[in-house]
Amino acid sequence: MSHVCGTVEILSTPVQVGPDSGDPPASPGTWTVELPYEAAGTKFVILHFEAVSLPAGNRLEVELGYDTDVFTSADGTAFWTRPVNIHHLPGGTIPLRYVAAGSNSGGATVDRYGRGQSVPSYASGHDSVTNCDPFLPGPWVEPDFPHVPGSTGPRYDPFWICDQANPPEWVNARCAAAGSVRRDLAPSVGMILTVHPPASGHPEESVSTCSVTLIDSDLVATAAHCIADHPFEVPSSSVTFDYEVNCDGSLVPAYDAVFHKVIRLVKYRYTDGRDYAILQLRGAPPVAPVPVLNGYPGAGSPVFGIHHPNGAVKKISPSPAGTVPVQNVSGGMIHVDLDVSGGSSGSGLFDTAGRLLGVLSVGNACDLYYSSSALMLNDPIEIPDPPEERAVMLVLDRSGSMSEPALGGGSKIDAARDAAELFTSMMRAAEGNAAGLVSFAGNASSPPEAALDPLDEAQRGLILGALPGIAPGGRTSIGDGLASARSQLNATSGLPRAMLVLTDGMENEPQAIADVTGLGGTEITAIGFGTESSLDGPRLTALAQDHGGYYKRAGTGLELRKFFALAFGDIFEAGALSDPDLHLARDRREGPAIPFSVCGEETVTVVAGWDMPQARLRLVVTTPSGQVLDLSAGGIVTETGNTWTFARIPLPQGGERDGTWTARVVRSGGSQEFPPEPVALDYFVTVIARGGPSLRPFRQPRHLYTGDVLTPRVIFQYPDESVPRGGEVRLRIRRPDAGTGTALADGWRSCARRRTCAWPSTSTRRVSSETGRPGPLRRRPAGWSLRSRCRPDPGCAPGQGRPGMAGGGGGIRRPPQSLAIGGVAGLAGAADLAERRTQIRLRLDAFGGSRGRHFEIGGFGREIVVLRPDHRLRLGGRIIRLGLEQGRDLCRLGGDGGGGLLRGGGIEGRVALGHLAQELGVLADRLHRLGALHHMRLGGLGGLDGGGHGDQGGSCNQRTDHVNFLHLGTAMPRA
Numbered sequence: 001m002s003h004v005c006g007t008v009e010i011l012s013t014p015v016q017v018g019p020d021s022g023d024p025p026a027s028p029g030t031w032t033v034e035l036p037y038e039a040a041g042t043k044f045v046i047l048h049f050e051a052v053s054l055p056a057g058n059r060l061e062v063e064l065g066y067d068t069d070v071f072t073s074a075d076g077t078a079f080w081t082r083p084v085n086i087h088h089l090p091g092g093t094i095p096l097r098y099v100a101a102g103s104n105s106g107g108a109t110v111d112r113y114g115r116g117q118s119v120p121s122y123a124s125g126h127d128s129v130t131n132c133d134p135f136l137p138g139p140w141v142e143p144d145f146p147h148v149p150g151s152t153g154p155r156y157d158p159f160w161i162c163d164q165a166n167p168p169e170w171v172n173a174r175c176a177a178a179g180s181v182r183r184d185l186a187p188s189v190g191m192i193l194t195v196h197p198p199a200s201g202h203p204e205e206s207v208s209t210c211s212v213t214l215i216d217s218d219l220v221a222t223a224a225h226c227i228a229d230h231p232f233e234v235p236s237s238s239v240t241f242d243y244e245v246n247c248d249g250s251l252v253p254a255y256d257a258v259f260h261k262v263i264r265l266v267k268y269r270y271t272d273g274r275d276y277a278i279l280q281l282r283g284a285p286p287v288a289p290v291p292v293l294n295g296y297p298g299a300g301s302p303v304f305g306i307h308h309p310n311g312a313v314k315k316i317s318p319s320p321a322g323t324v325p326v327q328n329v330s331g332g333m334i335h336v337d338l339d340v341s342g343g344s345s346g347s348g349l350f351d352t353a354g355r356l357l358g359v360l361s362v363g364n365a366c367d368l369y370y371s372s373s374a375l376m377l378n379d380p381i382e383i384p385d386p387p388e389e390r391a392v393m394l395v396l397d398r399s400g401s402m403s404e405p406a407l408g409g410g411s412k413i414d415a416a417r418d419a420a421e422l423f424t425s426m427m428r429a430a431e432g433n434a435a436g437l438v439s440f441a442g443n444a445s446s447p448p449e450a451a452l453d454p455l456d457e458a459q460r461g462l463i464l465g466a467l468p469g470i471a472p473g474g475r476t477s478i479g480d481g482l483a484s485a486r487s488q489l490n491a492t493s494g495l496p497r498a499m500l501v502l503t504d505g506m507e508n509e510p511q512a513i514a515d516v517t518g519l520g521g522t523e524i525t526a527i528g529f530g531t532e533s534s535l536d537g538p539r540l541t542a543l544a545q546d547h548g549g550y551y552k553r554a555g556t557g558l559e560l561r562k563f564f565a566l567a568f569g570d571i572f573e574a575g576a577l578s579d580p581d582l583h584l585a586r587d588r589r590e591g592p593a594i595p596f597s598v599c600g601e602e603t604v605t606v607v608a609g610w611d612m613p614q615a616r617l618r619l620v621v622t623t624p625s626g627q628v629l630d631l632s633a634g635g636i637v638t639e640t641g642n643t644w645t646f647a648r649i650p651l652p653q654g655g656e657r658d659g660t661w662t663a664r665v666v667r668s669g670g671s672q673e674f675p676p677e678p679v680a681l682d683y684f685v686t687v688i689a690r691g692g693p694s695l696r697p698f699r700q701p702r703h704l705y706t707g708d709v710l711t712p713r714v715i716f717q718y719p720d721e722s723v724p725r726g727g728e729v730r731l732r733i734r735r736p737d738a739g740t741g742t743a744l745a746d747g748w749r750s751c752a753r754r755r756t757c758a759w760p761s762t763s764t765r766r767v768s769s770e771t772g773r774p775g776p777l778r779r780r781p782a783g784w785s786l787r788s789r790c791r792p793d794p795g796c797a798p799g800q801g802r803p804g805m806a807g808g809g810g811g812i813r814r815p816p817q818s819l820a821i822g823g824v825a826g827l828a829g830a831a832d833l834a835e836r837r838t839q840i841r842l843r844l845d846a847f848g849g850s851r852g853r854h855f856e857i858g859g860f861g862r863e864i865v866v867l868r869p870d871h872r873l874r875l876g877g878r879i880i881r882l883g884l885e886q887g888r889d890l891c892r893l894g895g896d897g898g899g900g901l902l903r904g905g906g907i908e909g910r911v912a913l914g915h916l917a918q919e920l921g922v923l924a925d926r927l928h929r930l931g932a933l934h935h936m937r938l939g940g941l942g943g944l945d946g947g948g949h950g951d952q953g954g955s956c957n958q959r960t961d962h963v964n965f966l967h968l969g970t971a972m973p974r975a
Helices: 181-188 230-236 373-378 412-426 457-469 478-490 537-545 557-572 740-754 878-885 916-930 960-966
Strands: 003-017 030-036 044-053 059-063 068-071 093-099 107-116 189-196 206-216 219-222 238-240 259-269 276-281 302-307 315-317 328-330 333-336 348-351 356-364 367-372 391-397 434-440 450-454 497-503 522-529 551-554 575-578 581-584 594-598 601-610 617-622 637-640 644-650 659-667 681-691 694-697 713-717 728-735 761-770 786-789 818-821 854-860 863-866 890-892 910-912
Touching: 003 030, 003 093, 003 189, 044 059, 044 189, 093 107, 107 189, 107 206, 181 189, 181 302, 189 219, 189 230, 206 302, 206 356, 219 356, 230 259, 259 373, 276 373, 302 356, 333 356, 356 373, 367 373, 391 412, 391 478, 412 457, 412 497, 412 522, 412 557, 412 601, 412 644, 434 457, 434 478, 450 457, 450 478, 478 497, 497 537, 497 557, 522 537, 522 557, 537 551, 551 557, 557 575, 557 601, 557 644, 557 681, 575 594, 594 601, 594 681, 601 617, 601 659, 617 644, 659 681
Parallel strands: 391 434, 391 497, 497 522, 522 551, 818 854
Antiparallel strands: 003 107, 003 206, 030 093, 044 107, 059 068, 059 093, 189 206, 189 238, 206 219, 219 276, 238 259, 259 276, 302 315, 302 348, 328 333, 333 367, 348 356, 356 367, 434 450, 575 681, 581 681, 594 659, 601 644, 601 681, 617 659, 637 644, 694 713, 728 761, 728 786, 854 863, 890 910
């Protein structure tokens, strides 16, 4: 019941202020900027700063129209301001000042801002238009209800209103009689404004409101779902208690709303029937806190609510003096019937003695449930630790295409068995976990290869013993595999549920992913094995992200083993500390030492995987003091397979824990008198941690287009929300320095074999956290790495510092993001990324920071083309512009219910026919000659037969005969 009341605008050119901007100071030691914003229809603005460098003594000042926000080095490298009252600032700009009172260096950059505006919602049953206008520059306009036909003005959301044919039973708070309990309580009720990350239904960042109640001098209570992504939403949140008008709707004399910044999450629970959060404000608002009842009201007790429905001024429900009875209390939830609306979430339920009974959580019209204050006060859990025990089902593809050769050697099914063997071997037996295995082709195996049971050595042996018997054959029904695994997981109780799903193809047999219900509460990690053209990345991405997991594509068996190891860390542990990919030359006996930082972790698991089964590698782990660890010592668990090995090391070891450890691989000579000749190896070393701080990504928008700026953000913190002092997050991004068309045309075969191309240039972003706060960005040497680090005593003591946000890439505690740079090989004039790098800046600033994303850059003509995260390409360049500008007939390439794909070639969606068909024909011809179509999945064009997935072909109004010669739709269906 939070209420969207604004959007987030990305600045096409970020605005920098301070010495590092290169601009001259406006006066000695002071740099100023008048920041423009989109004025039309804007009600308020919330600025976001990134890449902030504030050396000791320096400060950043932002005029708010009612106060000034002042930021120092203690505020970190990224933050949001409080809402700005633009109506008190002349000229359509917001004044920014950087004052260099300490060092004559530093700066801050505004990259985007939250914008309050009238936002319509046309979701089913939620037809509304917000009028969230907390600074009230003019007369208050009460939203309509019932809706006036044809009106474009503000209107209340009808979904939670009891009688949708008549106005809701609420009134302005000042309608309550002076001296009444309602009038006394009303000043302590406020509205919270928050910037939310992308979510289902809102694929971009948005501004929304909820209601809060002051329960201590600087603490407010609200619903946990209002800040469900609290590590990223709390820093953007602010609260006002002033947003109200007189009973008749006229403005209160000398009205001047003030917002108070939220600085900390004190207590939070959004599970087990609980839905509450307690937030701390900076400073004490000039209103009295409300007493909180440590108990439950009885059935029939008279109660009322005070809230901000639809982001409107403060309202009392049901009337100035009325009440409604409590229906019942069950499981800590209080059931009542009141009129509320979006934005009422988190609002207080009060008894006639003026005590807070609970906060609004969930419900329907005349059917509301409040999370009780008794649970909020007595619940000992503030922020739940992630569970360590899991029930997990392995769901493996055994369709016919799994018998094909895998890139890097062997067959796909062999690579899948190796990866599953590694994952199963790494799971902890006899520690409360449960595990099972099911495979699928046209149907799921019945019964499953291993029914879900508590994981002991016998169950582990059952799963490992079943893997060799999984034989490829048949078509592909991913949904049937999901349904079978769901049935197994539903039979368990008390354990968090997870699935690890592996597939190498697209759905071509019912049931489909979309047909499977009942997956709520199950975390799903999906791994695609093969080329982009053989996989339905959009569906697998949506499957994973909608169920709290991520989607990754593995091109080789080595990548598959690495992703299974990282999946183990994501499902069972706290994630990965380090996961570099390396190469061991034929004449080298050992690889380089890989550093990783330990900062309070309980266990580290070091995993190595390699690509040649005839080779053997062993691990060497060194402590911070330089001692080589004896991996055969008691308490250390080691296991080795044909192409992998791992060592699980409990900490401390020999009294050592915090600090920089190293791991490296060494060739194992074996016991033979004449060991086999050494071979060159590609390998990985992944270090997985249990306990200690974790790195969590900020979800990025689902849809990214050419020219979009992607600003990854992550948070590095302990489960109690504190940040390790001295913590550091690094992301390195590699870009090519040659034209992509040339690079792929000249090196297509070798790159395809090696699954990598050597791009020599590198861009780097680094964010460090000193005294519990992120630090400045710095340049670093070339190379690729993803790591986190925490300095040892005294900085690493848990519980120090405050939550901080950092720019960087997901991949330290989540698998690294995949960055594929390429275009359509051989196309004349493919964009030279080195030449155009200013346009794209790796226009990305950084990849990562979002689970399960895969982005590609390619070239058509002289335009840069960026894949959306769901792998559907928006075509930049001449072809799409001609089609749209000339208004020609449009059709879709392929079906699949959402626009087919010419996968691998990079064209999706709507393209013009007519004379453009010739250009598409040239494209298809070149792709055929390159052999790329062997790896493609072709959809139909204009009603031609599709490539065997989704519905057959697309539709077009006329002139489909112009494209028949393209021979699209002739690809054989894949299993």
